[in-house]
Structures are given as C-alpha cells and as structure tokens.
Amino acid sequence: MAAGTEAGELGASEARFAAADPGKEWRRGQGLPVVPAFDGYRALAILGVVLFHVFFVSGVLTSSLDSAGGLITWAILPRGIEMLFIVSGFVVFLPTVARDGDFGRIGAYAIRRGARILPAYWVALAVAILLLATVSDSPGVPGVGPIVEHFTMLQTPALLWDQDFPLGLNVIAPVWTLSPEITFYIVLPLVASFFFRRPLVGLAVAVAVVLIWHALGHDPNWVAGIFGADLSQVSVDRISRFYASQFPNWAFAFATGMIGAWAYVRIRDRWPTELIEKRAAIATVLGLVAFAPFVYLAWDEAVASSQGIYAQESLVVTFGYPAALAATMVALSLAPAWMQRPVANGAIRRIADISYGVYLIHFAVIFFALREFSLPHDRSLWAVVAWSLVVFPVSIVYGYLSARFLERPIRRWAHRFGRREQAAAEARAPA
Secondary structure: OOHHHHHHHHHHHHHHHHHHOHHHHHHHHHOOOOOHHHHHHHHHHHHHHHHHHHHHHHOHHHHOOOOOOHHHHHHOOOOHHHHHHHHHHHHHHHHHHHOOOOOOOHHHHHHHHHHHHHHHHHHHHHHHHHHHHHOOOOOOOOOHHHHHHHHOOOHHHHOOOOOOOOHHHHOOHHHHHHHHHHHHHHHHHHHHHHHHHOHHHHHHHHHHHHHHHHHHHHOHHHHHHHOOOOOOHHHHHHHHHHHHHOHHHHHHHHHHHHHHHHHHHHHHHHOOHHHHHHHHHHHHHHHHHHHHHHHHHHHHHHHHOOOOOOOOOOHHHHHHHHHHHHHHHHHHHHOOHHHHHHHHOHHHHHHHHHHHHHHHHHHHHHHHHHHHOOOOOOOOHHHHHHHHHHHHHHHHHHHHHHHHHHHHHHHHHHHHHHHHHHHHHHHHOOO
C-alpha cells in the first residue's frame, strides 16, 4: 500500500472516531493530538475491572490467591484502576502541553468535564435506587444522607468517617473511583501551568503528597492528637483501610499520566517519526521488563493483605507500579503501528467509546443477577463463563445506549456551550 493511501485511510479512520466522540471531535477541531493507544488502554482497563468482578462473584478469586493465575486476578485486572487514572492524567493534561502551557478557559473546561462524567453517573445512581426499590432481597434504599453524598461525589471521603456507609448505594460500589477522578479535574486548573513549566518538580510534589498521605493513613491518631482528640480502634482501622481510596493516594498515578503527556509532545516535536518509532519499540520492551517485578510484588502483597489490595501495599509498589506502567504506555503509544495494534485497533477503540457506561453499570448487573438468577459460584470455569455471558453483554449494551442517547448529546451541547463562552470572553477582552 502506498504511504499516501495509508495515511489517507488512517485520516479517514480518525475522522470517523472524531465524529462519534465529541471529545475527539473537539480536539481534532482545535488541532490537538488524539492518541489512539490511550483509547485502548481505557477500554482494556475497564474490561479488566469487569472481569475481576466476574472472577469475584464466581468464586475464582479465592482459589487463585497462590496460583500462577493470581498474577492476573490480583496484580493486573483490579489495578486497571491505576491505568484509568494514568489515562486521565495524560488525556486531560495533553491539551495544555500541546498549547505550550495555555490551559484555556476554566469555565469551558469545567462544563466539558462535568458533561463527561456527571450525567451518566447520576443516571447510574438512579438505576441503583430503582433496583433497591424493586429487586427481591435487596438491602433497601439508603437514607437521604448517603444519596446526597453520592450525587455530590463525596462517596469516597464518606468512607473515612462512616464504617457502615453504603458505598455505591450497595449496588455500584466501583463508583468510588469517581471521587478521586473529579478531584483531579478540580485540582488540575490550579496546577497545570506550573506542571507544564516544571514537570519534574510537579512529579516530586505528587510524591510528597503520597508520602504524607501514607504516613497519615497509617497513623491517623497523630492527626487527631493535634486537635486534642483520641480515635477509637474502630476508627483507626477504618481510616487505615480507606485512606487508600482517597485522591491524595492517587496523586502520583495522575502525575505520571501528566508527565507522560508532556514527554509525548516533547518527543514528537524533537525527533523524526522514524527515529521515534525505533526507539519507542525498544523502550516498550524495556518498560515491560521493568514493569514485571512490580506486578509480582503487587500480587505478593495483595495475597498477604487483609485490608484490600491498596491499603497495605509497600511504597515500592505505590510508586514503582504506576511509574513503570505509565512509561510503558507512553512508549507503546509512540511505537510503530504494528506494535500498537492490540491497543489501537478499531474494535477496542469502539469499546472505549462506550466503556464509561460499562464501568458504571456492570456491578448493578451483578447485583441483579445475584438475586434473580441461580448462577454458579463454585470457582469453576463454567461459573466464570456463565457470569460472563450475563455481565458483559448486558453491560456493553447499556454502555452503548448510554453513550449514544445520553453521553454524546450532552457532551456535544457542552462543547458548543464552551465555544460560545470562549467567544464571548474573547469579545469582552480589551483590544
């Protein structure tokens, strides 16, 4: 195939994806880069989290602790959360880097980010409440307090002060990740320009935030003592478990995505494509080699933990896992097209476009199936297949409907509103 023909087909392909996704359409119109591999990373991370929960409900997790399969079930699939935070850091910060540090209008940014995450999330909460009110043997609809805390994105901080807090309204527990996510959206405008000018200093600040947060999480009585309080052992145990779910614990993961965006643009601006692809191919292989020991350590620590995957992990894993992962992700996104194919092909990118709805609803599907169907939990292969045949198709159909009829229309409106806000601001500016 001639180079010009191939480039034309790639351009047509990107145009189709841009037309389907308002965010890509906006970036394409602004001349900002769209990185196909990062679509694939998002899709794979979310599918991995869904599969992890299928393994959980089928009983496989408890039988895979010490087996070779434990590397996948405990050190890769659930840590798709880290990949999602890295993707967010990269994708949301990339326009600032591409515009040489210009963050743009905060109002337009806030509208776009709010449209991206809130409406579909609120609808998923409404679905959860409906299931609680109608499904047999449900725990019942929680009080007004937890519902308000969920609708205002305070569900994850609430875990620190209420040990009986109904996370996800007892239906969609994975929405805990949206609290750190939206906190990142709020923090980013405050730090984006500085991070662009001093990325290594910004990364060092993120390291310091995580270190301080870890220290406080493991010794919360020290903080309480400053205010003359003394926490009960129950409170100490609760904080020591759930501190790892809060935004400060993920500051470094977001920051690795941001510095990845900075490096991506700098590399593409500095060297020719042929040289970049050659070196990126080598860097991808080296990145995978460097990543492997952190996967093993994450598995080993998850098996030994009694308080969840992240609460008792070592700082070596806390910093090494996302750093090696982010470096490998960026390297692969710059590698030759044939190396990127597993994460940048059309099928996986189409799943990425509907993946937010899949993530929001898959646990509700499990909640419903647990109470209405007699699916196996005997740790067998058939149990995994049976649950997969229910959870994946229903979640993917819901994700498509959510993207097609809710998310994309609202996001297109948000982008049009943002452009009008931008134009009005420019018209008010002095000549």
